[in-house]
Amino acid sequence: MTTTAERAGAATSANPVVRPVALRRAYRFELVKLFSQWRMRLVLLACLLAPAVYTAVVSRQTSLPADAVYGRWMNQSGWAGSLVVLVFVGTLVLPLLTSVVAGDVFAVEDRLGTWRSLLVAVGSAPRIFWAKTLAALTVTLALLVALAVSSTVGGLLSIGSHPLPGLDGHLMVAGELARTVALAWLLAVPPTLAFFALGLLGSVALGRSPLGLLMPVVVALVLQGLQLLPVPVALRVALPTSAFLGYRGLLTSPTQLDPVWAGVAVSAAWVALATGLAYRLFTRRDFTDLGHAGAGRRLVAVGLLPLVGLVAATTLVVATATGATGSGVERPRLEAALATSFSSLYVLQTDELNRPPVTTAQLQTTARCDKGGERVDDTGPGSDWRCVVTWTLPGSTATGTAIYQLDVTADGRFVADGDGPQEVNGYFMVRVPTGDAPNPLWQFDGFVDLLHPAERGPS
Amino acid sequence: MQSTAAVRARGVTKTYDDVIALDGLHLDVAAGQVHGLIGPNGAGKTTLLGLLLGLGVPDSGTLEVLGTPVGRALALPSRVAGFVDGPGLYPTLTARQNLTALVSLRGGRGGSRHDVRREVGTLLDRVGLGEVADDQVRGFSLGMRQRLGLAAALLGDPRLLVLDEPANGLDPVGKRQVHEVLSDLADDGATVIISSHQMDDLAALCHEVTLLATGRVVFSGPVSKLAAENDELDYRLVTSDPQRTRDLAAAVPALRPSTARRAPSQTDGALVLRGSEAAVDELVARLVTAGVAIRELGPVVPPLEAAFLALTGTPGAAR
Numbered sequence: 105m106t107t108t109a110e111r112a113g114a115a116t117s118a119n120p121v122v123r124p125v126a127l128r129r130a131y132r133f134e135l136v137k138l139f140s141q142w143r144m145r146l147v148l149l150a151c152l153l154a155p156a157v158y159t160a161v162v163s164r165q166t167s168l169p170a171d172a173v174y175g176r177w178m179n180q181s182g183w184a185g186s187l188v189v190l191v192f193v194g195t196l197v198l199p200l201l202t203s204v205v206a207g208d209v210f211a212v213e214d215r216l217g218t219w220r221s222l223l224v225a226v227g228s229a230p231r232i233f234w235a236k237t238l239a240a241l242t243v244t245l246a247l248l249v250a251l252a253v254s255s256t257v258g259g260l261l262s263i264g265s266h267p268l269p270g271l272d273g274h275l276m277v278a279g280e281l282a283r284t285v286a287l288a289w290l291l292a293v294p295p296t297l298a299f300f301a302l303g304l305l306g307s308v309a310l311g312r313s314p315l316g317l318l319m320p321v322v323v324a325l326v327l328q329g330l331q332l333l334p335v336p337v338a339l340r341v342a343l344p345t346s347a348f349l350g351y352r353g354l355l356t357s358p359t360q361l362d363p364v365w366a367g368v369a370v371s372a373a374w375v376a377l378a379t380g381l382a383y384r385l386f387t388r389r390d391f392t393d394l395g396h397a398g399a400g401r402r403l404v405a406v407g408l409l410p411l412v413g414l415v416a417a418t419t420l421v422v423a424t425a426t427g428a429t430g431s432g433v434e435r436p437r438l439e440a441a442l443a444t445s446f447s448s449l450y451v452l453q454t455d456e457l458n459r460p461p462v463t464t465a466q467l468q469t470t471a472r473c474d475k476g477g478e479r480v481d482d483t484g485p486g487s488d489w490r491c492v493v494t495w496t497l498p499g500s501t502a503t504g505t506a507i508y509q510l511d512v513t514a515d516g517r518f519v520a521d522g523d524g525p526q527e528v529n530g531y532f533m534v535r536v537p538t539g540d541a542p543n544p545l546w547q548f549d550g551f552v553d554l555l556h557p558a559e560r561g562p563s
Numbered sequence: 564m565q566s567t568a569a570v571r572a573r574g575v576t577k578t579y580d581d582v583i584a585l586d587g588l589h590l591d592v593a594a595g596q597v598h599g600l601i602g603p604n605g606a607g608k609t610t611l612l613g614l615l616l617g618l619g620v621p622d623s624g625t626l627e628v629l630g631t632p633v634g635r636a637l638a639l640p641s642r643v644a645g646f647v648d649g650p651g652l653y654p655t656l657t658a659r660q661n662l663t664a665l666v667s668l669r670g671g672r673g674g675s676r677h678d679v680r681r682e683v684g685t686l687l688d689r690v691g692l693g694e695v696a697d698d699q700v701r702g703f704s705l706g707m708r709q710r711l712g713l714a715a716a717l718l719g720d721p722r723l724l725v726l727d728e729p730a731n732g733l734d735p736v737g738k739r740q741v742h743e744v745l746s747d748l749a750d751d752g753a754t755v756i757i758s759s760h761q762m763d764d765l766a767a768l769c770h771e772v773t774l775l776a777t778g779r780v781v782f783s784g785p786v787s788k789l790a791a792e793n794d795e796l797d798y799r800l801v802t803s804d805p806q807r808t809r810d811l812a813a814a815v816p817a818l819r820p821s822t823a824r825r826a827p828s829q830t831d832g833a834l835v836l837r838g839s840e841a842a843v844d845e846l847v848a849r850l851v852t853a854g855v856a857i858r859e860l861g862p863v864v865p866p867l868e869a870a871f872l873a874l875t876g877t878p879g880a881a882r
Contacts, residue, residue: 124637125668125669125670126670129667129668129669129670130668132667132668133664133667133668136656136660136664137653137655137656137664140653140655140656140660141655142655216651216652216653216654217648217649217651218649218651218652218653219651220613220616220618220646220647220648220651221646221650221651221652221712221715222651223617223618223637224616224617224618224637224643224644224645224646225665225668225669226668227617227637227639228637229636229637390579390619391613391618391619391636392577392609392610392613392614392618392619393579393619
């Protein structure tokens with residue numbers, strides 16, 4: 105029989121240092137905690153249902169969200185709804201989701217007072233950091249996938265899979281649309297991860313303070329505000345919010361990949377820096393200090409200044425690499441983009457009206473644009489662009505002309521509103537053999553590649 | 564060489580900015596005992612418990628836990644468990660899920676899901692939470708959380724259990740259950756270190772106590788020795804004849820009316836006298852001889868608390 109003293113002696117011998125738990129176990133533990141929160145389950149449910157309901161309901165309305173790219177096509181093709189939802193979520197929803205998930209994943213332990221128990225259980229601060237990061241990442245990506253699938257399924261079930269013109273007017277059919285929409289959502293991942301990393305940084309640095317939770321949303325709002333201003337294109341491209349618009353390059357033929365790669369690179373830089381800063385702050389924290397109330401006072405120095413520095417450096421790199429100066433909205437680029445879109449849509453209209461087929465090359469479309477009259481420089485965003493499009497029909501020596509008022513936004517998107525002649529772009533609908541159909545030349549969206557050199561006319 | 568010290572600290576210092584939490588602390592805690600840690604707020608108790616759990620490392624000095632030097636944070640010997648600053652539970656999980664998730668987290672025990680469920684169930688029964696095992700912790704009282712925290716700490720069959728205020732919020736039944744669990748652990752050779760402000764708990768449970776003040780050890784040793792640190796105490800005495808009692812007390816040289824501000828008023832006929840235990844014994848003998856019935860006699864402040872107040876120099880302490 106062993107005595108208490110003997111058992112006690114045994115208790116202090118042969119005690120190897122405890123090894124941290126495996127990352128996969130810590131990851132699973134974090135997932136269990138995340139999904140045990142009713143808030144998280146509610147958010148997932150909302151992401152699964154809300155886009156489908158939105159696309160299904162709005163697609164059947166006569167009043168469509170024409171302010172959004174493809175908004176006016178929602179009742180024509182089921183694929184448009186998904187692209188409209190992508191515009192909305194890229195503006196604020198995805199930063200908000202990263203706030204809810206990444207912005208809380210560390211702060212929740214401060215709020216519950218569970219850090220010390222968790223550290224004792226896991227045995228490694230770095231492992232906790234990565235487990236939490238991976239678990240939050242899993243949930244964030246699951247929410248993004250839910251949004252994408254829901255909006256696409258909702259649109260397709262409601263309207264069906266019909267062709268849709270690209271932002272340069274070329275017609276995209278089901279296969280290309282499926283691929284493009286999937287890629288468009290995939291391109292939302294890098295900027296989402298940039299805001300996700302910001303959420304981690306806020307959560308680690310500010311602890312239980314609500315400011316930490318809101319950091320991605322606050323930064324997104326600030327950057328969105330900045331993007332509304334006519335800031336230099338190099339700065340615009342250096343912001344992660346621009347990366348949410350990179351998908352537009354996929355909606356032209358050929359695809360415009362410069363904004364895509366720029367968005368991916370900028371987002372990757374933000375992810376690396378913000379995650380690195382969060383990791384550094386977390387692993388240096390002294391968890392015996394009960395008075396620790398987050399590194400809020402140091403956040404400006406350890407978090408925000410490096411990010412501002414990153415924006416400055418990225419802006420410099422973009423400006424040097426592309427030679428882009430000014431707003432990027434220049435007359436030649438706009439004329440080229442408008443002519444390209446018009447000629448493709450003209451071909452589409454010709455087909456709808458059952459006229460003799462033409463090709464974009466045969467039309468030899470050109471555009472001539474002016475901004476605000478003679479006293480205003482023909483550069484920069486604004487709703488005062490007026491353009492005259494000229495084209496030639498095959499076998500004819502006469503040229504056709506059409507006038508458009510253009511509203512060009514600072515991010516390169518434009519809405520061309522037909523201003524005559526009536527037979528080309530004056531009517532909302534056109535008579536086709538099967539009934540009435542929207543007139544593709546009445547009003548259409550286009551996209552100016554702010555980084556790409558201008559090419560005159562459609563190929 | 565094997566050591567029977569579960570904890571051995573030599574010159575341990577820990578500071579936070581300009582605040583000295585531990586100041587050259589020396590401490591030995593023998594294995595197989597329940598050791599109490601007492602001290603006023605800010606004395607460094609929680610910091611010390613945090614270091615024992617590996618949440619940080621001393622700025623200077625050496626610390627050994629279960630015979631293993633602590634060189635870096637979270638590099639502790641296995642089978643050290645406990646909690647500081649609350650039991651650390653997840654309110655959206657049930658009691659059972661909290662424990663099961665911890666078992667899954669640690670892994671490597673080789674048990675089936677059924678074994679884990681049985682172990683968790685046994686532990687929940689042991690701390691008196693078997694009936695609420697499948698309730699969300701969100702609805703638990705403070706005492707129930709404390710008991711669940713204890714169950715979580717017991718999961719790894721610890722050899723050193725470090726608990727910060729484990730009796731907080733416990734009702735008498737819960738307190739008794741926790742005391743039994745901790746005593747059983749110590750009987751089984753494990754070491755339990757608890758911090759508490761509840762002196763009666765410590766007196767009932769601990770073999771030894773360490774009294775900290777401003778980051779230093781003021782006293783460390785058996786509970787009885789700490790209680791004896793204070794020669795004189797205030798005693799409250801209620802008899803059948805207060806006036807006669809007053810006269811007899813005045814005749815005992817080592818006994819005098821208490822001047823402590825904490826002494827209760829004498830409007831209920833009670834006397835509060837200050838003196839040694841021997842002096843009180845002498846007064847009792849005289850009262851018995853004089854035929855005065857003693858209705859109530861006891862220290863105004865329990866001996867352990869009195870010693871605590873005296874050694875920490877707390878205002879209002881017995882003088």
